[in-house]
Amino acid sequence: MGTRKARLAPISILLWGALRLSAAPISEILNIRDFGAIGDGKTLDTKAVQSAIDACSAHGGGQVVVPPGTFVISPIHLANHVELHLSTGATLLGSPKLADYLDGQTPPPPVKLKSPESRGKHPKRPLALVSALNAEDIAVTGFGTINGSGASPDFDRGDNDPFRPKIILFDSCTDVRVSDVTLRDSATWVQHYIACRRVRISGLNNSSPRRLFPG
Numbered sequence: 001m002g003t004r005k006a007r008l009a010p011i012s013i014l015l016w017g018a019l020r021l022s023a024a025p026i027s028e029i030l031n032i033r034d035f036g037a038i039g040d041g042k043t044l045d046t047k048a049v050q051s052a053i054d055a056c057s058a059h060g061g062g063q064v065v066v067p068p069g070t071f072v073i074s075p076i077h078l079a080n081h082v083e084l085h086l087s088t089g090a091t092l093l094g095s096p097k098l099a100d101y102l103d104g105q106t107p108p109p110p111v112k113l114k115s116p117e118s119r120g121k122h123p124k125r126p127l128a129l130v131s132a133l134n135a136e137d138i139a140v141t142g143f144g145t146i147n148g149s150g151a152s153p154d155f156d157r158g159d160n161d162p163f164r165p166k167i168i169l170f171d172s173c174t175d176v177r178v179s180d181v182t183l184r185d186s187a188t189w190v191q192h193y194i195a196c197r198r199v200r201i202s203g204l205n206n207s208s209p210r211r212l213f214p215g
Contacts, residue, residue, distance in 0.1 A: 028062030030055060032071065039069025044095065046073045056082050061137065066090040066144060074100035075165070078132040078140075086144025086181055094129045096152035098163060101127045107163045122162045128169030128192070139177040140168065148186040150208060155187035164188040170196050179203050 030052045033039065037048035052064045053076065061081020068089030074097075078084060086092065098107060105124055129148055132138050140146075148167045149155075155164045164187040170176055171194040179200070183190050184207040193199055 027060045028056050029065060030062065031065045031067060033067060037069075037071055039067070039071045041070035041072065041093065043072060044074065044100070045071040046076060046095075046100075049073055049092075050076050053077070053079055053082050053084070066092060066142070073129065075128060076130055078130065078135055078138045078170075080135050081137045083139040083141055083177075084130070086140075086142035086146070088143045090142070090144035092129070092144070092146045094147060094149040094165065094167070096149040096154060098152075098154035101165050102163075126169055126171075126192075127163065127165035129165055129167050131169045131171070132173050133171045134173065135170070136174040138170070138173060138175070139179070140181055141177065141179050143180050143182075145182040145184060147184050148190075148208075150185040150187040152187070160188070166190065166192050168192065170194070170199075172196065174198060176200065181205070182207060184208055 032045070032049050032052045035048040035052045035055070037045040037052075039045065049064075049066075049071065056062050056064050057079035063083045063085050066084070066086045068087055070091045070093050072093045072095055074095045095101070101123070103124060107121075107123070130140065130146065146167055148165065157164055166189045167183050167186045168178065168191045170192075173193075173196045176193070176196050176199040178191070180203040182205040186208045190206050190208055191201075
């Protein structure tokens with residue numbers, strides 16, 4: 001009996017740890033309107049959304065809620081232990097202006113070529129509307145929408161042009177969850193996960209035309 005107990009104990013510890021992780025409580029629930037977001041489909045609400053994310057992470061993590069409304073944003077960056085939750089009727093609408101993604105960098109003129117290497121110029125960092133780098137325990141959830149404004153003339157560039165932003169880009173992140181949201185009208189790739197571990201994706205609705213710029 002003593003030998004049997006010794007073999008089962010490590011399994012019990014692993015199971016307890018897994019249950020504890022999945023049942024972790026949300027310590028903070030922050031509404032982006034409380035940080036000044038307007039949601040009128042015109043005002044750039046990036047600062048308010050990012051402030052809510054940063055405050056949530058600084059207090060140990062939790063949920064940042066995007067309520068019903070259309071919130072125009074330039075790139076936002078998820079932080080450790082933050083779930084970005086889009087309520088039903090909520091839209092994060094990517095800015096249609098390429099300049100809002102570039103941190104002051106001037107892009108080269110659009111050249112309709114298939115290989116980005118032939119242009120010789122790249123943005124300071126890969127362009128994406130929602131991104132994270134070296135983050136852990138992050139999520140994008142809910143039944144709202146993230147719209148990449150892919151039909152903007154600013155994004156009418158060649159195939160795989162690095163100056164066309166993705167909707168989601170997570171790089172070297174751990175414990176990632178993306179569920180139920182609608183991702184639509186991306187200017188290029190909808191989602192990109194680079195060197196991430198333990199990624200769970202479920203229930204997404206991707207709605208981007210195969211070619212936004214015919215001809």
